[in-house]
Amino acid sequence: MRGIVSCIKNGSGRDRTYFITDVSDGFVTQEALGNLPLAIGRAVEKKESGGFADSGTEVDGEELKRIASKASSSLIRKEAYVTGNADIDRITSRMKGRLDEIAALIIRKMMLSAPIVVRFHNDADGSGGAYALYLSARDFALSHSLKTNFLWIMQRGVSYSGQDAESDILITNNYECVEKPLLVVIDFGTNPESNQGIGKIKDRFDIAWLDHHPIVPDFAGLELPNYVNTWQFGGDSNYTAGLLTSVMCKSFSEVDTSEMEGASLIGDYSDYATEKGADMSALLDFVTSDLQAIYGPGKMNVTPQEIDAIVTNKDRSRELLEYANMRMEEALDNGIKSIRKYSLRGANLAVLDFEEIRSEDSKYPLPGRYASKLLDRLDEKGMKRTVLVVSVGSYLLMRIDKGLCAEFDLTRAMDEMKNRYPDEIAGGGGHRCAGSIKLKFKELSRQMTASLVGIIRAELGPKEAAED
Ligand SMILES: [Mn+2]
Known part of the structure; x- marks a missing residue:
């Protein structure tokens, strides 16, 4: 094989790994270890005894790039x-x-x-x-x-x-x-x-x-x-x-x-x-x-x-899946117990502080996926037509039941929040049925959650407060 040194990886100490590209016979690369004093673009020959020897010629790097392109x-x-x-x-x-x-x-x-x-x-x-x-x-x-x-x-x-x-x-x-x-x-x-x-x-x-x-x-x-x-x-x-x-x-x-x-x-x-x-x-x-x-x-x-x-690994993945599902179920059960509920005109509002139920050291489940699953779970439990607000760190996540989001557009609530609190809100995005607001500081979470709840309640009809 005749090749060209296309890349060199410098290891710790003086060891170097050479990557040699053979352009004569298709396009293959080889790895060679050792202390060959070679530079990029140097042509080498493979020795019968193994390893490479400097052939004494050089190829222009641009030429090699052109061939590779x-x-x-x-x-x-x-x-x-x-x-x-x-x-x-x-x-x-x-x-x-x-x-x-x-x-x-x-x-x-x-x-x-x-x-x-x-x-x-x-x-x-x-x-x-x-x-x-x-x-x-x-x-x-x-x-x-x-x-x-x-x-x-x-x-x-x-x-x-x-x-x-x-x-x-x-x-x-x-x-x-x-x-x-x-x-x-x-x-x-x-x-x-x-x-x-x-x-x-x-x-x-x-x-x-x-x-x-x-x-x-x-x-x-x-x-x-x-x-x-x-x-x-x-x-x-x-x-x-x-x-x-x-x-x-x-x-x-x-x-x-x-x-x-x-x-x-x-x-x-x-x-x-x-x-x-x-x-x-x-x-x-x-x-x-x-x-x-x-x-x-x-x-x-x-x-x-x-x-x-x-x-x-089938056994390992099945075991991990079961464990992940169990953890998700636990988090959903805890979420259902910890949400605050408000009845609105023909709709429900559920608010959850995710920090309260997520274990400190674990990042599972991820809040976005969790919020979506929690909305599904509320629906299964008979709490239909729900707007869900989940606060986590400096984020307020929102999800709305698919049927309800045809009538109530979440982006309106997000825009209203951005207009009212330009100094508190760093950004936000989403669509009619799902979105999030990023706060400048997580310390604002309580106050901003309350304001968002206020906006949603005003939009969807302040029924007689039925908080529990
Ligand atoms: Mn993505």
């Missing part, structure tokens, strides 16, 4: 992925060109062993997308004999901060490659709070950003060449980031990711959700939120490799 474009699959849901497939066909470009970018980085940092939101949607990318990339790397350098980071916040950018620069500083590193962002960050992070990273990394959150004005990511958001293509948040990422992967891989697609739709309460992926969704929610319960104390990050180890 051509090779990656030629591997993009022409046909668009079809799910069978006409609405989804229509949006997919509009995005195909953009998704192909992102797919080509990802596989080019893989071909040159450049570091790829994947940051994904820690819910069923974000982690489902990351898991789909992991399986697709693993399959692609195996079938093309590539050595890749993926780094997976689970994102707890909703923005890509300056600190995130600094951390990504630091961890990829160990690599010296012919190509820039790649940052892949899945299911978060479409807001101006990400602008600082984007400013720091955009000249040092290529960036592929896959999201489905409503686009906020002044968000700097819109300028990025590989920012893709379903809202730009006539879609909305129902087309989830996990689905978007899975569909993008279909441009270079045929690996079945339908479970993750279904899980992402269920996890984000998409209108496109079916029964498909229900267990995967519950499992991903649990695995990504209560890391301590699964992996022991001090565990902060979870990678798709770890998710895969659980998913592919």
Whole structure:
């Protein structure tokens, strides 16, 4: 084999790992350990005795990138992925060109062993997308004999901060490659709070950003060449980031990711959700939120490799699912006991302080998913036509029964709150049936909950107070 050094990873001490790209015989990469004094772009020959020898020639880095670009474009699959849901497939066909470009970018980085940092939101949607990318990339790397350098980071916040950018620069500083590193962002960050992070990273990394959150004005990511958001293509948040990422992967891989697609739709309460992926969704929610319960104390990050180890172990995943369901049931029972109820004209209002019932050390269940489940549970218990307000930290989450939200639009209550309390409210968003308000300080929670309750009661008719 004759190859070119495309990437070098500097280990601790003096050890270096060389990633060698063979362009003569298809496009494969190899890993070689040792203290070869080689630089990027150096051509090497594989020795019969093993290892590599310097061939004494060099290849221009630009030339190598050009060859890799051509090779990656030629591997993009022409046909668009079809799910069978006409609405989804229509949006997919509009995005195909953009998704192909992102797919080509990802596989080019893989071909040159450049570091790829994947940051994904820690819910069923974000982690489902990351898991789909992991399986697709693993399959692609195996079938093309590539050595890749993926780094997976689970994102707890909703923005890509300056600190995130600094951390990504630091961890990829160990690599010296012919190509820039790649940052892949899945299911978060479409807001101006990400602008600082984007400013720091955009000249040092290529960036592929896959999201489905409503686009906020002044968000700097819109300028990025590989920012893709379903809202730009006539879609909305129902087309989830996990689905978007899975569909993008279909441009270079045929690996079945339908479970993750279904899980992402269920996890984000998409209108496109079916029964498909229900267990995967519950499992991903649990695995990504209560890391301590699964992996022991001090565990902060979870990678798709770890998710895969659980998913592919039937006994372990069944056991975890049962445990997760039991924990959810407990939290719902406690929630039902702790809510405050108000009767309105032809409707109900339920208010819950989630901090009171959620255990301190555990992040499970996630508040958004919990609020939706609690609303379903109230309905099952005969409390129909309910508006639910759940306060947690500096957030007020709202959910309305589907029948009732045809008559009462939650965005009206949110707008009213923003108008009345511009100094207290940092932001908010959602739609007719579900939404959230972010407060500037969590200490405002009680006062703002009371105001929101007042607005809803005024809107839906102040019946004789029947508080209990
Ligand atoms: Mn999402």
